[in-house]
Amino acid sequence: MRKYLRYSYISIKEYLAYPSNILAELASKLIYLFMQICLWKALFDGSTMHGNLSYIDTIKYVAAACIVSIIIECNTIDRMNQQIRSGDIVNDLLRPMDFKLMMLFKHFGNTVIKSLLIAVPTFLFAIRLISGIPFSTDRLLWGLISVSLAYAIHFLYSLVIGMLAFFLIVTWPLNMLLGAIYKILSGIWIPVTMFPEFLYRINMFLPFRAVYAIPVSLLTGSAGDVKGSILCQLMWLSVFLILAEFVWMKGYKKLVVQGG
Amino acid sequence: MGIEVRNLSKTYRRRRAVINAVNDISFTVETGSITGFIGANGAGKSTTIKMMTGILTPDAGAISIDGMTFEKNRKDIMRRIGVVFGQRSVLCWDIPIIETFRLFKDIYRIPTNIYKENLEAFSDILGIDKTIHKPPRQLSLGERMKADLAASLLYNPDVLFLDEPTIGIDVLSKEKIRNFIKKINKTRGTTIILTTHDMSDIEALCENMIILEKGAIRYDGTLCGLKSDAHTENLETIVKNIFAGEAV
Numbered sequence: 145m146r147k148y149l150r151y152s153y154i155s156i157k158e159y160l161a162y163p164s165n166i167l168a169e170l171a172s173k174l175i176y177l178f179m180q181i182c183l184w185k186a187l188f189d190g191s192t193m194h195g196n197l198s199y200i201d202t203i204k205y206v207a208a209a210c211i212v213s214i215i216i217e218c219n220t221i222d223r224m225n226q227q228i229r230s231g232d233i234v235n236d237l238l239r240p241m242d243f244k245l246m247m248l249f250k251h252f253g254n255t256v257i258k259s260l261l262i263a264v265p266t267f268l269f270a271i272r273l274i275s276g277i278p279f280s281t282d283r284l285l286w287g288l289i290s291v292s293l294a295y296a297i298h299f300l301y302s303l304v305i306g307m308l309a310f311f312l313i314v315t316w317p318l319n320m321l322l323g324a325i326y327k328i329l330s331g332i333w334i335p336v337t338m339f340p341e342f343l344y345r346i347n348m349f350l351p352f353r354a355v356y357a358i359p360v361s362l363l364t365g366s367a368g369d370v371k372g373s374i375l376c377q378l379m380w381l382s383v384f385l386i387l388a389e390f391v392w393m394k395g396y397k398k399l400v401v402q403g404g
Numbered sequence: 405m406g407i408e409v410r411n412l413s414k415t416y417r418r419r420r421a422v423i424n425a426v427n428d429i430s431f432t433v434e435t436g437s438i439t440g441f442i443g444a445n446g447a448g449k450s451t452t453i454k455m456m457t458g459i460l461t462p463d464a465g466a467i468s469i470d471g472m473t474f475e476k477n478r479k480d481i482m483r484r485i486g487v488v489f490g491q492r493s494v495l496c497w498d499i500p501i502i503e504t505f506r507l508f509k510d511i512y513r514i515p516t517n518i519y520k521e522n523l524e525a526f527s528d529i530l531g532i533d534k535t536i537h538k539p540p541r542q543l544s545l546g547e548r549m550k551a552d553l554a555a556s557l558l559y560n561p562d563v564l565f566l567d568e569p570t571i572g573i574d575v576l577s578k579e580k581i582r583n584f585i586k587k588i589n590k591t592r593g594t595t596i597i598l599t600t601h602d603m604s605d606i607e608a609l610c611e612n613m614i615i616l617e618k619g620a621i622r623y624d625g626t627l628c629g630l631k632s633d634a635h636t637e638n639l640e641t642i643v644k645n646i647f648a649g650e651a652v
Contacts, residue, residue, distance in 0.1 A: 147507075154496055154503060231492070234492065238485075238487050240480075240512075241511065397461050401450075401454055
């Protein structure tokens with residue numbers, strides 16, 4: 145356990161190595177949140193409801209989604225792509241450890257430091273912007289459980305996509321495509337309840353909403369069915385656990401260490 | 405630890421081309437010896453090393469390290485081998501080298517007294533105490549290489565694999581690195597397997613050598629044996645002739 149935590153510690157140190165990057169990241173989140181709120185304000189101008197969400201529900205949702213995204217988003221896809229493409233993955237494979245757990249703990253270190261340095265200031269900024277707390281307090285515990293599940297699902301999803309580099313070597317075109325679909329369908333930009341009927345239906349069968357739409361709805365108190373939401377997340381978690389193991393077993397045998 | 409390699413093969417498939425990188429090779433490395441791997445670029449040296457360190461899965465054949473195999477004892481083997489790739493660094497690029505050493509201390513569960521002892525010994529011989537608190541990105545290639553070498557020996561591995569450890573290193577640092585490798589081999593009995601393109605590395609270090617050509621073994625024996633077979637003392641000439649396709 146200690147050795148895995150050491151990887152988290154190192155990823156915190158690495159994150160702190162370039163302070164200007166941290167500032168830029170914080171600034172981009174704050175500007176993004178501000179623009180989102182301005183945009184929805186303009187869209188709601190004159191009307192009270194869109195879909196089944198009111199203006200105040202919507203800005204609470206986008207603010208909560210922005211904060212949750214800071215905690216959940218991970219660079220595992222890029223990290224794996226880069227390591228496989230350059231062949232530097234050998235350094236990690238040589239260790240008497242589980243590679244996938246190692247990646248998880250690297251990501252976890254990143255999450256800890258980003259929660260402190262980016263998520264907390266963004267949260268304070270959000271309170272100021274919407275003059276209130278974006279989370280509902282009565283289901284906070286379920287919301288937090290749901291965020292943890294979403295965290296795990298998103299990590300496993302990234303791991304699986306990252307491991308596709310074992311087969312494809314260059315995966316950025318795939319990443320771009322999946323990234324775009326992900327951003328729309330997960331509900332990080334637009335609440336999924338505002339989708340047109342057919343898209344909403346299709347999305348019910350896809351894993352994307354388990355990462356943002358479900359936890360954010362629970363956190364903001366706009367979700368109806370708590371049990372169903374958590375069950376849905378648990379289902380996708382098991383699917384990705386099995387998938388990650390499978391892709392790893394197949395992909396590892398395919399590994400070609402590039403660059404001599 | 406003795407290493408046994410039996411009928412090892414590895415093929416790379418690139419689109420329609422099939423490349424037999426390593427083709428049915430067998431050899432034995434004795435415990436405590438230093439063995440040099442030589443071969444032209446693309447002869448299969450690195451592929452062989454990568455299979456012997458468990459990174460690549462062979463298509464056929466078996467590798468046993470002191471009776472253990474990667475299928476059964478992967479983590480045990482990993483704990484007992486050290487690997488240095490001259491072209492890749494294990495050191496974390498942006499943070500002081502000491503952090504990587506601490507990481508290794510935890511990964512390999514190095515007892516504190518041994519960790520300290522080794523750190524002191526490496527500082528004496530390699531002079532890494534001056535660079536240990538700097539991140540690798542601020543170091544010269546030679547300094548980085550020394551730190552890499554130290555990292556892979558911190559946990560007293562039984563076998564040390566060195567893949568072109570002196571690539572791009574100046575004469576003086578090269579000599580330091582060679583002396584260090586020799587000393588580790590003598591004092592700790594570490595089995596050392598080394599690939600290089602620098603014949604003076606081989607002259608300075610290796611008793612045994614294996615010459616690979618197009619994925620097959622051309623010579624497996626002692627350095628003295630090779631010289632007497634070829635009736636010359638000049639290793640560079642011998643190797644050049646072999647690469648050019650002449651018989652040993």
